[in-house]
Amino acid sequence: MNGELIDVVIKSRKEQGAGIAVIELVAKDGKPLPDFSAGAHIDVHVGDDLIRQYSLCNDPVSSDVYRIGVLNDPKSRGGSIKIHTDFIEQQTVTISAPRNHFPLDENAKKSILAGGGIGITPMMAMAYRLLRDGKEFELHYCTRTKGAGAFEQELVTAFGERVVFHYDDQSKSQLFSPEVTFSPVEAGTHIYVCGPTGFMDWVIDSAKKMGYPSNQVHFEYFSADVDTSGESFEVYCEQSDITVTVGTDDTIARALKKAGIKVNMSCEEGVCGTCITDVLEGEPDHRDHFLTDEEKADNDQIALCCSRAKCSRLVIDL
Ligand code: FES
Structure with a gap:
């Protein structure tokens, strides 16, 4: 693991959608930040012994700035709420160098990106990279209600018809359906999913039931309810x-x-x-x-x- 720590300054903070802070970070010393690849995240040192991971959601070509989206989640264990409460523009923050546990498969013929809620963030960096490389892709952005999501205008401007919005509170015909979106199952198609645990479990299970092998289904969980009890x-x-x-x-x-x-x-x-x-x-x-x-x-x-x-x-x- 790369243990490098970097002091950055909050260049801008803007509120978008329902409780999402979009934060841009630049190096405190004015030098370029380390390069990052699509799907990468940084550790943000939020407070004493409080470190949280956030995906980088800007175009990976622009490593003079890192951008994250932070949902003010009442079910959070304190990290996102503290960021919403405490982080202000021009404040210095310590972060890790980017790490990527969620990379794009360079050999994919087609990539289907499915982001649920704030899980759109790693998908955005992936979409920018795929667009730049001239690769075939679709970006699906699922939110509970219309207007709850961030980045909508940016996504339309950047990706046009490649981005599809799905709102739980709108007509059935536009709801996200893994069975429809992931058909037909093809060897060169890779699926990427990020979002709330229930959304991810549903999408991953659906893809596997349809016959996608696990090496074509890529995911990154933000959080999980995990039972740690058992025999001694x-x-x-x-x-x-x-x-x-x-x-x-x-x-x-x-x-x-x-x-x-x-x-x-x-x-x-x-x-x-x-x-x-x-x-x-x-x-x-x-x-x-x-x-x-x-x-x-x-x-x-x-x-x-x-x-x-x-x-x-x-x-x-x-
Ligand atoms: S501390 Fe994150 S996987 Fe264990």
Whole structure:
């Protein structure tokens, strides 16, 4: 993981749609920011021990500025609300360099981008990149009500007929339908989805039921309700030579913290990948939404913030 931290200044903050702050960040030292690729996110240091990930939603060609969209989500665990409350123009903020766990497949013949609510943000950077490369794509933007979404005029101007808006409160004929949008199933078509957990689960399940193989269905979860409870088990940290017991309601990360072993974490709900650690022995009980099905089947990595063990003892590389 790239651990570089960057001080940036909030160049502009504008409110759009229903409770979305669109924030532009520029380097405090005036130098160019690191390049980013479509689908990348940054960690934003929102407060003490409060780090949240936000997708970059501007054209990746313009790395003199990073733009994020932040939904004022009452169900948030504090990050987005604090940004809405505290972040003002000209304020200095610390961020990470961009990382990309949600890249475009360069070999796709056609890309279908489906953004639910604030999940439109990584899709925008992808659409800009695909447009620039002259690739075939569709961008579907699903929101609960007309007027709730941000960026609508920008999307129409940039992508014209390639962007389709779907509103839950409008006529049935314009509702988003994975079965219609993803047909026919073709080897060169890749699907990308981001948004609320229920929306994503529905879209991903629909694509898989239609016959799309998992390597053609790409996704990035913002958050997840994850059940971290289960049978007690032991974890042996090989580098530290320490064994901890993970109780029924505990997590591996919390058990390690009590034993003095620090685990780098961010989302704490299995979506960001910050806490992923190599497994040397034993079979993980994967609870995260970060690793792919194939990576989970390999059983050689685990998300320490939420996953557990299907055996009595795991050995991890920590
Ligand atoms: S801290 Fe985000 S996946 Fe574990």
